[in-house]
Amino acid sequence: MALIIDDSCINCDMCEPECPNEAITMGEEVYEIDPALCTECVGHYDKPTCVSVCPIDCIDPDPLHVESQDELLVKYAAITGSKN
Ligand code: SF4
Ligand code: SF4
Numbered sequence: 001m002a003l004i005i006d007d008s009c010i011n012c013d014m015c016e017p018e019c020p021n022e023a024i025t026m027g028e029e030v031y032e033i034d035p036a037l038c039t040e041c042v043g044h045y046d047k048p049t050c051v052s053v054c055p056i057d058c059i060d061p062d063p064l065h066v067e068s069q070d071e072l073l074v075k076y077a078a079i080t081g082s083k084n
Contacts, residue, residue: 001072002035003048004062015050015059021079024050035065042069043076 009030016024016031023037041048051059067075
């Protein structure tokens with residue numbers, strides 16, 4: 001499941017450089033996560049690193065982009081070009 005940043009984001013810039021998939025960019029008002037690139041950090045870390053660094057806990061699972069662990073691994077492989 002990709003994650004989503006809600007509109008309480010304070011644009012603190014903490015999460016953007018931490019994303020291993022470069023899925024986080026500045027949007028019109030607040031930072032946004034590209035669901036095509038977010039793997040919940042599967043393949044890179046044990047847990048979503050953006051959630052770990054966000055000081056106000058405004059990053060949540062995106063119910064519109066539900067994915068299994070296996071699907072996230074396939075996405076990770078496609079993004080990184082790695083075989084698994
Ligand atoms: S969960 Fe990981 S891959 Fe997804 S946006 Fe956050 S840091 Fe990037
Ligand atoms: S770390 Fe949290 S508050 Fe800071 S820019 Fe990212 S989503 Fe917004």
